[in-house]
Amino acid sequence: MDRLSRHPTTVYQVIAARLEEELRTVYRCGDYLPSEQQLAARYDVNRHTLRRAVDELVNKGLVQRRRGIGILVLMRPYDYPLHAQTRFSQNLLEQGSHPTSERLLAVLRPANASVAAALGREEGDDVIHLRTLRRVNGVPVSLIDHYLPNLDWWPVLQRFTSGSLHEFLARELQQSLTRRQTRISARASQAKEAQLLEVALQTPLMCIRTLNTCNGSDRVAEYSVSLARADMIELTMEH
Structure with a gap:
């Protein structure tokens, strides 16, 4: 049982604040909160x-009452502005979230036709292929394939295991990447993607293809393909 201040005008607000914090750290979109009866007993308050308290969360768009089922966690999507200097980690930190990224794959491989075209190389040319999984507050939000054509970077990039890839490149190789082009489409998740992103098979995902240049050059230094959970990320473009 959680003990709260008994001030009559603040008890429900305190409960709402505590539940909102739990929504951001414990629950994920699609979960259900305990029943109102269970929550009332937990906080030692009447229904x-x-x-x-729940009304406060409903009004903020964080949860939804489902008649006969329970209180559905909606969660607001994380805002991700798209511009030349966008930095995923920094942007999420500024929103009060805890972003992390882990490397799942690091190999040299022959570029297929689409990767070669994006990088301005010949099909079959070796490129660096990294795959990373990004989480926000422990919840998977995007799976990213990074393709880099500069093989001189390979010895250093083998040491990259977690965190921001672009910050790693700036720190270890003094290479500053800038977004040049972004293409956005949608498709359904396949089995492996669904498993890594912890969503149901065929869940809609945003497919974000990005070309990044380096240190003011027009030459493409990275081509990335990001599969992002549409329920967790909201893209913002300023015009």
């Missing part, structure tokens, strides 16, 4: 007070 009316508990409902007022």
